[in-house]
Amino acid sequence: MTNEPLSEYPAPHKPDTVDRLVEAALATDGIKAPREALAAAFAYVAEPVDRLIITEYGRERIHPARLRPLIIGGEAALGMSVRLYGCAGSTWERNERNDTCWASPADPASATAKWLLPPIEIWHGPDGKPTASLSVSMASVDRVVEVIGRASMLLAEGDGRRGYDLTEDLMLNGQEEPCLMVAQVYRTPEGDFWAWPTVKGNNRTKSRHQILKTDQAALLTAPDVTAALQRWTTERNTDLERADSDDHPARLALQVAVVKARLVVGCAEPELLYQTVQAGNRRDHIHADLEFSAVNEDRAVGRGVLERYRAAGIIDTTEYRVLAGQLPITRLRECPPDAGICEQRDLRSRLLLAQFFPAAGDPRRRVIRRAMAEPEGEQLNSQHAVERLRAYSALCSVSWSEAWNPRVDDSTVPVANARAGVAFSGKSAGQLLAVASKDDDAFAELIRYRAAQWLAAFKLVDADRGSMGAQANRGAEGESGPSARARRGIPDVLAVMNAQRVQAVGLLREMAVAMEEGRAPRRVDAFGIADADGKLADQAWFDYAFPKGAGVRLPRPPYTPPASAPTAGRHVQQPLFRAAPPPSDRELADTKKAGVRSLLNEIEGLTKDLATRVADARSHAAAAGMSPTWEANESERLNIQAGNIIERLKHAVEGTWSPGEGHHD
Numbered sequence: 001m002t003n004e005p006l007s008e009y010p011a012p013h014k015p016d017t018v019d020r021l022v023e024a025a026l027a028t029d030g031i032k033a034p035r036e037a038l039a040a041a042f043a044y045v046a047e048p049v050d051r052l053i054i055t056e057y058g059r060e061r062i063h064p065a066r067l068r069p070l071i072i073g074g075e076a077a078l079g080m081s082v083r084l085y086g087c088a089g090s091t092w093e094r095n096e097r098n099d100t101c102w103a104s105p106a107d108p109a110s111a112t113a114k115w116l117l118p119p120i121e122i123w124h125g126p127d128g129k130p131t132a133s134l135s136v137s138m139a140s141v142d143r144v145v146e147v148i149g150r151a152s153m154l155l156a157e158g159d160g161r162r163g164y165d166l167t168e169d170l171m172l173n174g175q176e177e178p179c180l181m182v183a184q185v186y187r188t189p190e191g192d193f194w195a196w197p198t199v200k201g202n203n204r205t206k207s208r209h210q211i212l213k214t215d216q217a218a219l220l221t222a223p224d225v226t227a228a229l230q231r232w233t234t235e236r237n238t239d240l241e242r243a244d245s246d247d248h249p250a251r252l253a254l255q256v257a258v259v260k261a262r263l264v265v266g267c268a269e270p271e272l273l274y275q276t277v278q279a280g281n282r283r284d285h286i287h288a289d290l291e292f293s294a295v296n297e298d299r300a301v302g303r304g305v306l307e308r309y310r311a312a313g314i315i316d317t318t319e320y321r322v323l324a325g326q327l328p329i330t331r332l333r334e335c336p337p338d339a340g341i342c343e344q345r346d347l348r349s350r351l352l353l354a355q356f357f358p359a360a361g362d363p364r365r366r367v368i369r370r371a372m373a374e375p376e377g378e379q380l381n382s383q384h385a386v387e388r389l390r391a392y393s394a395l396c397s398v399s400w401s402e403a404w405n406p407r408v409d410d411s412t413v414p415v416a417n418a419r420a421g422v423a424f425s426g427k428s429a430g431q432l433l434a435v436a437s438k439d440d441d442a443f444a445e446l447i448r449y450r451a452a453q454w455l456a457a458f459k460l461v462d463a464d465r466g467s468m469g470a471q472a473n474r475g476a477e478g479e480s481g482p483s484a485r486a487r488r489g490i491p492d493v494l495a496v497m498n499a500q501r502v503q504a505v506g507l508l509r510e511m512a513v514a515m516e517e518g519r520a521p522r523r524v525d526a527f528g529i530a531d532a533d534g535k536l537a538d539q540a541w542f543d544y545a546f547p548k549g550a551g552v553r554l555p556r557p558p559y560t561p562p563a564s565a566p567t568a569g570r571h572v573q574q575p576l577f578r579a580a581p582p583p584s585d586r587e588l589a590d591t592k593k594a595g596v597r598s599l600l601n602e603i604e605g606l607t608k609d610l611a612t613r614v615a616d617a618r619s620h621a622a623a624a625g626m627s628p629t630w631e632a633n634e635s636e637r638l639n640i641q642a643g644n645i646i647e648r649l650k651h652a653v654e655g656t657w658s659p660g661e662g663h664h665d
Contacts, residue, residue: 006254008240009233010046012085015226017049018042024053024060025265030067030078032132033265034125037183040194043225044088046258052082070264075276075311077132078266081178086256087214087232089181089205092197093117093151094278096300099325100293100403101154106325106348107399108341109518115150119327120274123185130270133183144186144193145217152216155206167207174255175204182264182277195220196263199277208256211249212236271317274326275307295403298394299325301372305391306355308371314363315355323352325398342515345399346429349453352395356388357413359421385418386410396453404456407463411491412448424449433512436505437528446508447498448554452490454511458521460542461493488548495551502528503545507537596653603649 013021021042025031031038045052054063062080070077093102094117103113110116123133138144179201186193198205209216214232222228236257239250267273303324310320321327329335329344332351339347358364369376372391374384393409413422425432425441429450432442455461497504506528507521514521523531523541535541621629630638 006257009085009236009254009257012043012226012229012233013045013049018045018226020060021045021049021052025062025080027059028062028067030266031062031080032078032267032270033183033263034123034131034133036192036194037123037131037133037185037196038265040225041082041084041088041181041183041196041263043229044084045082046085047083067265068262070262072276072279075272075279076268077264077273077276079180079262080265081260081262083258084261085229085233086175086208086253086259087212087216087219087229088196088259088261089179089198090148090195090216090220091151091155091206091209092199092202093147094120095151095155095202096278096303097202097293097296098151098154099296099299099398101150103401104325104398105328106322107401108329108344109401109515113401117147119321120184122271122273123183130273132265132267132270132273133185134274135185135187137187139188141186141188141190141193141221144188145221148195148217148220152206152209155202166203167210170204170207170256171211171249171252172255175208175259177201177204178260178262179204180262180264180277182273193221199264208259211253211256213253275310275317275320279307294390295394295397295406298390298406299398301387302352302356302391302395305368305371308367309355309364312363312367314367319351322348323355323395325395329399340516341518342512343428343430345396345515346450348399349396350424350449352392353413353422353424353449356392357418357422359423362421380415380419382415385413385415388418389413393453397457400457402457404453405463408452408456408461408490410463411489411494412452429512433505433509436508437502443501443505444498444554447494447504451494451497451504451508454508455493455542458511458514458537460521460537460539461490462539463490488543491553492548492551493546495553496546496548497551498554499550499552500526500546502526504528506530510537596656600653 018039022035022038025033025038025042026035052063052066053060055061066081068079068081070079101115103110103116105116105119107113118136118138121135122130123135125131138147179198181196182199184195184197186195208214213236219225219228219232236250236253240254243250245251264273264277267276269276306315306320306323309315310317315323318327318331322329322332329348330337330339332347334351335344335347355364356368358368368374368388372384372387374380389409389412390406393406394403396409397403397406417423425445427442427445429446432439432446432450436443436446452461456463497507503524503526506524509528510521510524510530520536523535523537523545525531618629621627628635
């Protein structure tokens with residue numbers, strides 16, 4: 001296929017010519033797209049039909065040179081190369097880049113969400129067999145128009161970091177790489193509307209519509225696409241007649257008047273069509289170089305791991321789609337029929353954590369190391385654990401109305417437990433909350449594996465370790481203006497909750513109830529009782545109720561065997577959580593030594609911060625004419641306090657010397 005220079009927009013093919021192409025495609029081995037989808041695509045064909053068709057044994061078929069096997073995400077598909085009008089195709093609302101901008105069916109509270117993307121299914125033909133086409137149900141044709149418009153808008157807002165203007169480049173150089181498109185039908189009460197969204201090359205499609213001044217939704221919903229396309233080409237050719245120079249926008253638009261495209265017209269396993277075509281888009285975001293959102297990128301990484309499990313037969317397609325955020329949690333066999341919002345979210349998060357930290361002997365261990373590109377033969381290290389935790393955390397937030405910073409879970413699983421595999425009690429959050437006041441293990445499991453995400457979801461904490469410029473924050477209820485946010489990490493937050501058990505349990509229970517009732521949590525007092533006046537918990541209140549530095553560090557997660565046997569009938573699914581052997585004294589010693597180093601590093605950072613604050617105080621005091629900066633008694637008290645701290649530090653680390661090797665002045 002050569003690119004002939006265009007002087008005008010070619011006339012669209014007549015309906016009988018489009019029908020001829022459709023019949024030829026249906027007679028071609030391997031093409032499994034439905035008739036309606038093929039007709040919707042072929043209406044935009046912008047090259048002579050004789051180039052696309054050959055006659056074999058008295059029947060017309062698509063020329064073999066136009067068909068190419070595709071291997072995407074480990075699955076086989078069939079692509080058809082064709083030249084289409086530049087206004088063909090629509091923007092893909094399920095682009096991984098904009099994942100956080102849409103509500104998910106895996107959020108139990110998403111039924112009333114404004115921008116819920118309903119589950120995507122496979123279109124079945126009249127014979128009941130699956131086809132190479134996707135299907136999604138929408139409330140109305142107006143909703144289809146809204147969704148496509150929003151998808152295009154989000155692409156424009158989140159274009160990432162490019163060294164060039166994509167729209168300008170297309171106008172000057174045309175589109176060199178073909179876009180990959182898949183058939184999708186929007187089912188509405190007003191009828192079915194067939195589209196070919198771009199699953200790879202979404203930004204190019206968005207820019208083409210912008211250059212060509214196309215209303216893509218209007219073309220999609222037109223009762224007669226051929227007539228609408230004829231009007232469109234007439235308008236564009238009229239614009240060309242008015243162009244008075246080669247640099248005129250109408251003449252530059254000719255660069256994308258006709259473009260190469262690749263249509264997915266067949267799939268070896270049609271039931272896996274969505275996973276197949278989405279794999280390329282996901283891979284672009286896993287290895288993104290356009291500075292995409294960390295949450296979207298981490299979600300893409302996590303889904304890549306889950307897809308590897310599905311392809312290996314470790315999890316089935318339903319479980320994959322629930323964990324990836326494509327189906328409601330109620331589709332899981334483990335989900336009780338009467339499970340509430342909190343229990344559903346908790347079940348999905350526990351299942352996800354098991355996928356990212358499998359126990360010894362679990363086939364997942366080999367698969368996830370390859371999927372996460374972790375070095376073969378090397379022991380799992382802290383950085384690997386953090387990368388897994390961020391992918392896990394980003395996927396967990398799919399079940400909530402808003403995504404949180406995936407760094408909230410960075411300290412959830414220590415590296416020793418990451419190597420051995422995560423072990424839970426097997427109890428749900430509701431069961432743990434019922435006994436957390438008296439059961440130490442239940443309380444510890446809630447604090448370590450639930451608290452950070454719940455607090456982040458309700459915006460009571462965040463994962464910002466705190467630059468001085470990031471401290472402006474919303475004020476507490478009833479207060480005017482912003483308040484200063486404590487510079488604290490999630491480990492400090494959890495440590496303080498660990499020290500204030502009664503109030504922490506009360507807050508966790510209040511957050512669980514708030515999930516069920518669809519509201520924000522109320523404040524709780526020191527006795528764990530929710531505020532009778534209904535005052536809402538916020539970040540300023542949380543920092544006051546659970547003050548920084550007043551905590552007790554969480555113990556190492558216990559190795560607890562599962563409370564119940566795995567669900568019957570799951571042949572390849574391993575037990576949800578598997579017990580690991582208790583750590584040896586050497587492992588415990590190494591862990592404690594690492595803790596000493598970490599604590600000293602933290603203290604060193606605090607001393608640098610202290611020096612900066614002292615210098616800032618002197619600077620502002622000098623500018624204010626204050627001399628001296630500190631009164632003599634205050635200065636003496638600060639120096640004595642610092643001296644005592646230094647002496648305690650020296651005494652504490654004397655134990656690092658071997659007996660008889662003590663340091664002598």
